[in-house]
Amino acid sequence: MSRYDPSAFPPFAVTVDLVLLTVREHELCALLVRRGEPPFQGYWALPGGFVRPGEGLGEAASRELAEETGLRAHASPGQVMAGAHLEQLATYGHPQRDPRMRVVSVAHLALAPDLPTPKPGGDARGARWAPVSELLGPGRTDREPLAFDHELILADGVERARSKIEYSALATAFCPEEFTVGELRRVYEAVWGVVLDPRNFHRKVTGTPGFLVPSGGTTTRQGGRPAQLFKAGGATVLNPPMLRPES
Amino acid sequence: MSRYDPSAFPPFAVTVDLVLLTVREHELCALLVRRGEPPFQGYWALPGGFVRPGEGLGEAASRELAEETGLRAHASPGQVMAGAHLEQLATYGHPQRDPRMRVVSVAHLALAPDLPTPKPGGDARGARWAPVSELLGPGRTDREPLAFDHELILADGVERARSKIEYSALATAFCPEEFTVGELRRVYEAVWGVVLDPRNFHRKVTGTPGFLVPSGGTTTRQGGRPAQLFKAGGATVLNPPMLRPES
DNA sequence: GCAAAAGTGTTGAGAATACACCCATGT
DNA sequence: ACATGGGTGTATTCTCAACACTTTTGC
Known part of the structure; x- marks a missing residue:
């Protein structure tokens, strides 16, 4: 052998x-x-x-x-x-x-x-x-x-x-270079097959350092009030992680 | 091609x-x-x-x-x-x-x-x-x-x-079939290279359903007060996860 | 005006930490 | 008696979920 x-x-x-x-x-x-x-x-x-x-x-x-x-x-x-x-x-x-x-x-x-x-x-x-x-x-x-x-x-x-996507910033890879918080939320909802609270989601992702950086512009492509545009930040690991409901 | x-x-x-x-x-x-x-x-x-x-x-x-x-x-x-x-x-x-x-x-x-x-x-x-x-x-x-x-x-x-070992019950694979909470804690400490609070660790692992099941016996092989012996429970994923300090 | 999506404030429940304290053994 | 590790109780701090509310656009 x-x-x-x-x-x-x-x-x-x-x-x-x-x-x-x-x-x-x-x-x-x-x-x-x-x-x-x-x-x-x-x-x-x-x-x-x-x-x-x-x-x-x-x-x-x-x-x-x-x-x-x-x-x-x-x-x-x-x-x-x-x-x-x-x-x-x-x-x-x-x-x-x-x-x-x-x-x-x-x-x-x-x-x-x-x-x-x-x-x-x-x-x-x-x-x-x-x-x-x-x-x-x-x-x-x-x-x-x-x-x-x-x-x-x-x-x-x-x-x-x-x-x-729970514990890393990878969800941004599904988004175009510039995207809104709402678009990122719809990515999470599609991948996980759940609905997330828009308000808490917004607070969470904008409050995680390095996840998103504002790119300066705004858009109304989703309708409603103009939304701030973001780019993916340098962060690769999310701490604290995003929490998947119903686990 | x-x-x-x-x-x-x-x-x-x-x-x-x-x-x-x-x-x-x-x-x-x-x-x-x-x-x-x-x-x-x-x-x-x-x-x-x-x-x-x-x-x-x-x-x-x-x-x-x-x-x-x-x-x-x-x-x-x-x-x-x-x-x-x-x-x-x-x-x-x-x-x-x-x-x-x-x-x-x-x-x-x-x-x-x-x-x-x-x-x-x-x-x-x-x-x-x-x-x-x-x-x-x-x-x-x-x-x-x-x-x-x-x-x-x-x-x-x-x-x-x-x-x-953060989010799964895998740390038990490092332990013999029967082990104490303290022995399991020393596994975490060795793998992560940290020291954990024995009291909080005990509460956490015994409170996670399916992680540990008491095997009935006790041992004093570590000295001190006799410790309860456990076996690995059926759980494979830990929810909530064990938290690694200093992250 | 009205609908729709963005964003902020507040509150209560639950979890993590830090640590005081007691328990049961060996020597 | 005392050292050693096992185990419980409790107060503080933090996060999360739920939801009321305001903002800014298109139609």
Whole structure:
């Protein structure tokens, strides 16, 4: 049982898959692409692909994200760049998860603002934003399954996003560069599937140092009284955290 | 740029590495093994090895853990079995992290009680429990480095353990099957490197439903007044969480 | 004027801290 | 008797949730 025997290691294929989430029309949505080849031809799947020989895992995820959306982001320290957040999620390596060969997939989680292109077309095949409630909800047993174990990966990604906006400033990754407190609140409401008190929410986020910085302008794009515009502050961890109701 | 092309995928070696932590004499310690072959021959490293062809990632980690300690644990849902906790940590795949070939390592985090064997000998080479303060502390620039990127992996594992005992019942994985509130408190103190108020700690953990269940007995092994013995309760998530001071 | 969304003030409930104090053992 | 750790009570401080109320726009 010698370890690290270079002449005898079993070869694996390594891919990255992307759980790319956004908030559209008050709903948390994930990007899916239609598979053009077997296996699972015609099924919807998470975007992904092989890691190239000289490429790091975060680099590969970043490249896939750029191919699908045009956004630039780096995965290394879980950082936000050019409006998108990218971080490693988990790795899936069940021996039979791909019927052709042994494939280990390093899934990444990406959070992006509502993109202007409704159907991003990095590849020629179809792509769509699907509400996660239609993909994972406990109802709807008639839904068409995703390829491979992508339903599991998606569920893990959604769970991670839901818990991470509690104690980090990541919810701003779902917003455009400038946004109002109300828009940020609607992000929380969509991701958690709850309604929050607008007054307490306002006090909380504006009172957390480093979370939001005023950008000077105002907007009335949501109707009503003009709202102050903010940008994401430097803070990455929220203390005290946002509290999810009904826990 | 066709994806999932079986005839052209670049082959990777896939390993699992273990960040195995325990608390010994009021200190958080990690298990290290001495490398017997190049590269990094003679360096201390995290225990680990190749994933076998028919084996899942959690299975491989579980097997490595058993080889090193004799403990049984399953990694799938991050579960505790036979006194140890095992969960996937993160995956490390920098192209040059192994000088021989392209290796992707799926690191796992394991938490175990103080084991009776001071120097577990799963392999013939040496093994030791090293206090993490000696391996990662900001001082001690003279310390010998670990093999590969294992210092980074260890740091990530320690950080995960520190934050996870805040909002989960995982600290009990560091304790024997039956333990006192004081022993559990000393686990928190060792992992966080702080001192906690024994009175408030006692009220907090005994007041959190499902965290601890009395096992009926008492002990005086810590001296002083006999302390009630507890076992880990079924709860996995702590609500409200334990609060780390000075944040 | 009226609806709609933004923002402020106030109040009461519950949790965390700090610490005084008592309890039950070993030596 | 005394040291040692286990465990309870209590006052102060802080945060959170609930909600009344005011502000500023579009129609």
